[in-house]
Amino acid sequence: MxxxxxxxxxxxxxxxxxxxxxxxxxxxxxxxxxxxxxxxxxxxxxxxxxxxxxxxxxxxxxxxxxxxxxxxxxxxxxxxxxxxxxxxxxxxxxxxxxxxYVGPWLPEPIVTPLGDHGPPDPLASVVADDGARMAAMVVLDVLPPEQRVAFVLHDAFDVPFSDVAALLGCSTAAARQYASRGRRAVREADPPPRTAPEERRRVLEALLTAMAAGDVSAVARILHPDVVLVGDSDGRARTARRVMSGADTIARLFAGLLTTYRPGAFATARPVLVNGELGVYVPPMPGGDGYRDLDTHVQTVAVRDGRVVAIYDQVNPDKLTRLPELPSP
Structure with missing residues (x-):
């Protein structure tokens, strides 16, 4: 080719x-x-x-x-x-x-280093727009193809409905209807918006500190009561096989992970940018002595009302092939 x-x-x-x-x-x-x-x-x-x-x-x-x-x-x-x-x-x-596909499906995360670590990553411009944040991409994924194409092309990229209609093979009125339905579905789903960078950084640093210390109570305090955890593995790595919800449920899950992996396994987690938002990169760690191997994780954290309201946990190795070289913590 x-x-x-x-x-x-x-x-x-x-x-x-x-x-x-x-x-x-x-x-x-x-x-x-x-x-x-x-x-x-x-x-x-x-x-x-x-x-x-x-x-x-x-x-x-x-x-x-x-x-x-x-x-x-x-x-x-x-x-x-x-x-x-x-x-x-x-x-x-x-x-x-x-x-x-085994378990939930998440969009492929676009990971870029946090801070000034050399020349700008060209992929940063791909996810600069608010509509490319992970929470919004997850909502787009449930739309039928025609609604997604009409909504994204017209609303995000200003493609005229006449051109959208020609692409979809339908009338201009039908293209408008597809976009309207997609727009309504996104509005009703109400994905968490991008919050101020300072707030995201504060929440993420608190979460990382609690994870590194293995402090289950502190993790629970950082989680929104309506928090959800969505894991994507296709059965090829370890994460939640179904969507989990509720601060207590997810805190208990974390407590179980502390006994599954080697002590200090989560202390190596460090902040990165995922789809333009603060997220977490957890490097792999071998197990042994009764502990399981820890797979590579890229987690996107959505914040609402000063707490973590969604965690998108990507562990499918096919979707983590483009991770940049990340500086040591």
Missing amino acids: ADTPAQARDHAEPSDRGGAGDDPLGQRFEHERSHLIGVGYRLTGSLADAEDAVQEAWLRLAALDAEQRAAVRDLRAWLTTVVGRLCLDRLRSARARRER
Whole structure:
């Protein structure tokens, strides 16, 4: 499969680089790449699927002849529509895969380091928008494909309903209705909003301190009465196999984990940014002597009223292949 301009440069020998990058069409495409990845991710919840869709969009653009390219008046709009159509196909085919999935399914987390640790991560722009926070992505995942595509493309990326209708193969009125239903479902689900960074940091630091100390009572005080824990493993690592709710229930779960893993296992947890919000990275730790191996965890923490109201615990190794190099605590 042919590479996008950026991938072609990465794979080429130094003496060979510059061909695709010097191509004006390739340069224009690369200028839109982060935007397109953001579109694909918001539509599928998968960075891998988003990148595949962007790759295919480049191939289709590169295959246009001169007359067809000249007919593309707005390159961003054209590429956004192509990526949207490809993601719609992926959403429809994903339903069968989800039926075989073990336990809850969560979007692939986009993890970036917290603080100044070198040049900006290009993925940070993909999740900069409030609609890309994990709590909002979880809600999008329950929408039917047509509602998700219509809602995201129109409300998040300003795609006209006429273009959405052409993509979905329906009337403009039907496209409006799909978006309206998606919008209503998101509003009724009321996902926790992004809180002020200072509040999130305070709550997260309190949670990490309580976890490191193994203080079950302190963990319980930080949890909102309506807190939920959603774990994603596909049966390949250890986390909750069903959605758990209630501060007491989740605190008792944590108490049990303290006897399951080696003492101090959670002391190595450290804060990271997950989909632009504060989260927790728990590195793996071997077991032995009666203790279980601790798998890698990436947890997103949503805050409401000064307490943790949702914990999204990602342990599926297939969704943790793109973790950045994180500094030691």
